[in-house]
Structures are given as structure tokens and as C-alpha cells.
Amino acid sequence: MKFPRTQTLKEIAQLINVEFVGSDDFPVEGMNEIHVVEKGDIVFVDHPKYYNKALQSAATVVLINKRVECPEGKALLISDDPFRDFNKLTVHFRPFQASNNSISSSATIGKGTVVQPNVFIGNNVTIGENCLIHSNVAIYDNCVIGDNVTIHAGTVLGADAFYYKNRPEGFDKLISGGRVIIQNNVDIGAGCTIDRGVTGDTTIMEGTKLDNQIQIGHDTVIGKKCLIASQTGIAGCVVIEDEVTLWGQVGVISGITIGKKAVVLAQTGISKSLESGKTYFGSPAEEAREKIKQIAFIKRIPELFETLKKNS
Numbered sequence: 001m002k003f004p005r006t007q008t009l010k011e012i013a014q015l016i017n018v019e020f021v022g023s024d025d026f027p028v029e030g031m032n033e034i035h036v037v038e039k040g041d042i043v044f045v046d047h048p049k050y051y052n053k054a055l056q057s058a059a060t061v062v063l064i065n066k067r068v069e070c071p072e073g074k075a076l077l078i079s080d081d082p083f084r085d086f087n088k089l090t091v092h093f094r095p096f097q098a099s100n101n102s103i104s105s106s107a108t109i110g111k112g113t114v115v116q117p118n119v120f121i122g123n124n125v126t127i128g129e130n131c132l133i134h135s136n137v138a139i140y141d142n143c144v145i146g147d148n149v150t151i152h153a154g155t156v157l158g159a160d161a162f163y164y165k166n167r168p169e170g171f172d173k174l175i176s177g178g179r180v181i182i183q184n185n186v187d188i189g190a191g192c193t194i195d196r197g198v199t200g201d202t203t204i205m206e207g208t209k210l211d212n213q214i215q216i217g218h219d220t221v222i223g224k225k226c227l228i229a230s231q232t233g234i235a236g237c238v239v240i241e242d243e244v245t246l247w248g249q250v251g252v253i254s255g256i257t258i259g260k261k262a263v264v265l266a267q268t269g270i271s272k273s274l275e276s277g278k279t280y281f282g283s284p285a286e287e288a289r290e291k292i293k294q295i296a297f298i299k300r301i302p303e304l305f306e307t308l309k310k311n312s
Contacts, residue, residue: 001177001199002030003093009061009075012042015092016085021067022075028061031089035237035255036200036219042089044082083165087175090199094177097123097141110147122158128184140196146184152212155192157182161218161236163198174198176218183207183224189214195236205242217254229266241276251283 009026013019029040034050037043037059044063045054054062055071063077063086070076079085103109103121110129115121120138127133128147137151140158151157157180164171178197182188183205189212196202197219204210207225214228217236222228224242232246235254240246244258247266258264259276269283281288282295 001032001090001094003028006040009077012061012089013077016077016079016088018063018085019078020076021070021078022061026061026075028075030199031086031093032059032199033219033237034059036197042077042086044086046082083172083174090175090177094142099123099141104141116153134190140180143180143182143196145182146186146206148185149182149188150186151188152190152192154190155188155194157194158196159193161195161198163218163236178202178219180204186210189230192216211248223260 007028008024009020009022009028010024012028027040028042031042032038034043034054034057037057039058039060041059042061042063043054043057043059045051046065051068060073061075061077063079063082065079065082067078099122104123104125106123107121107125109115109127112130113127115133116135118135119133122139122141124141125139125143127145130147131145131149133151134153136154138156143158160176161174163174165174176196176198178199179201180194180196181201181203185207186204187209189210191212192210192214194202194216195218200219202216202219203221205222205224208222210228211230213231215233217234219236220234220238222240223244226240226243227245229246229248231248232250234252237255238252239257241258241260243261245263247264249267250264250270252270256270256273258274261277262274263279264270264285265279265281265288268281268285271284274280274285279288280286282291
């Protein structure tokens with residue numbers, strides 16, 4: 001998330017009432033999670049295990065819960081609760097705004113686009129030309145939809161990220177301030193849910209086709225010309241490269257990459273990154289031919305057991 005204007009380190013520190021290390025006028029341009037940070041961004045870290053990763057990231061401001069040596073060219077914000085203060089910044093720079101209508105007056109809808117009855121379109125949504133939005137679709141604030149996009153009934157774009165911190169008093173939610181971006185010529189089936197990024201973008205690239213009842217988690221990026229079949233669940237921060245096919249009921253763990261032109265067969269569970277151009281099956285996923293051989297051998301276990309009994 002980029003701020004409307006460049007802030008100073010002192011201004012940010014005053015917003016969340018924390019100490020800082022760096023010059024008062026140190027420029028701060030935005031805020032993001034660790035996997036999408038850029039120069040000028042704030043990143044937060046609240047566990048020693050991840051201190052070094054945050055300090056060595058592209059972020060130039062680190063919101064941290066311990067005073068540490070500040071790397072050259074960076075600044076620190078010292079907080080007793082970085083998670084809480086990151087939420088404060090999200091609320092300040094991208095606050096929730098109640099919509100003034102079922103189609104917000106701040107939404108932009110392109111020429112030739114058809115919006116069926118009972119659709120909700122939130123604040124600052126942009127929809128391109130020649131799209132078809134079927135009934136009971138909900139498009140939350142700040143979503144961006146390209147040209148020639150079809151979205152079938154009951155789909156939700158831009159719901160909050162499933163991201164919580166476990167505290168003694170219960171789960172504390174990381175507030176979502178990101179967006180969903182749907183590029184040109186994408187089809188989205190009925191009853192799909194595509195969560196917005198925490199501070200970045202959940203993106204579906206040009207020409208990708210989604211079946212019904214698909215879940216896509218926060219900050220995931222799906223490449224061009226992918227095919228994803230029904231009841232697939234994709235966790236947050238996943239990268240799916242171009243021309244990947246995921247068949248029905250595939251489950252994908254967070255933070256991995258599926259390589260270009262990979263094919264994943266139905267009911268596969270993906271727990272690690274997959275190489276390009278191969279076909280996968282099973283849980284955990286393996287190359288399909290090898291997995292099918294394993295299943296064939298497993299089926300022979302009773303037969304082999306009986307043979308061993310006879311020969312003993």
C-alpha cells in the first residue's frame with residue numbers, strides 16, 4: 001500500500017506514538033508485508049526469528065519490538081506491539097468507509113459493462129469495458145477489474161485476509177487494507193471467494209479462468225491463462241505462474257510457487273513449491289507417474305503378504 005503522499009518518519013512515529021531511529025524527515029512512502037515490500041515501505045516484525053529477514057528486506061523502515069542496530073540507509077520504529085501499530089497505520093491510511101448505495105458513487109464502470117440486479121460495488125472500485133457481473137456478486141472497496149471480465153452469481157471479491165495473531169485473550173485480526181486486481185479476459189465462476197491483500201494486491205492475470213466455488217487467499221498472484229477447477233482452495237501469498245492447471249479439490253499451502261505449465265490432478269494436496277511443466281498427484285503432491293506407481297504397489301501388499309505366509 002502506497003500512501004497518498006510521502007510521509008516523514010517523525011509523522012509516522014507520531015501517528016502510532018512510538019520512538020524512532022533515523023532522521024525526522026526520513027521519507028516513508030508506504031507499508032507492506034515482508035513478501036511484497038519495496039524501497040520506501042514500512043514492514044513490521046515482532047518475533048526474533050524474523051528480525052534479520054525484516055532488517056535485510058527491501059523495506060527502508062522496520063517497525064520492530066526491540067531496539068537493534070539499524071542497517072545503513074534504513075530507519076526503525078520501536079514499538080511494544082508492532083502488530084497493533086501496523087493495524088493503526090492501516091486504519092489511518094485506508095479506513096473502512098460505509099458505501100452510500102449498492103453501487104457506490106465513487107465506483108467507475110466502463111462502457112458496455114452489464115451489472116445484474118442485487119450486485120454490490122464498493123467505494124473506489126474500477127470496472128473496465130464489456131464486463132458481465134451476475135446477480136448477488138459483492139465487489140468490496142478498491143477492487144480493480146479489467147475489460148471483458150465475467151463474474152458469476154454469488155462471488156465475493158475483496159473479503160478480508162484470514163490472518164490472526166494468537167493472544168492470551170483470543171485471536172487478534174490483522175486488518176486488511178489491500179486490493180483485488182482482476183486483469184482482462186478473466187472468467188470467475190459462481191460462489192468464488194477472492195480475498196484482498198493485507199496491504200498489497202491479490203492478483204489474477206489476463207486470460208485465467210476459474211470454475212465455481214474456489215477460494216483464493218490474500219496476496220496470492222495467479223498468472224496468465226491458468227485453469228482452476230471447482231472446490232480448489234489456495235492459501236495466501238502463493239505464486240501460480242502462467243498456464244498452470246489445477247483440477248478439482250486441489251489444496252495449496254501458503255507461501256509457495258507453482259511453476260509455469262504445471263498440471264495438478266484432482267484432490268491433490270500441495271505442501272511445497274512445484275517445478276514447471278510437470279504433472280502432479282497425491283497428498284503430499286508428487287509427480288503423477290511416480291505416485292500412481294506407489295499406489296499400484298500399495299494395492300499389492302495383501303497379495304505379497306499372503307505369498308510370504310505361504311513361503312514361511
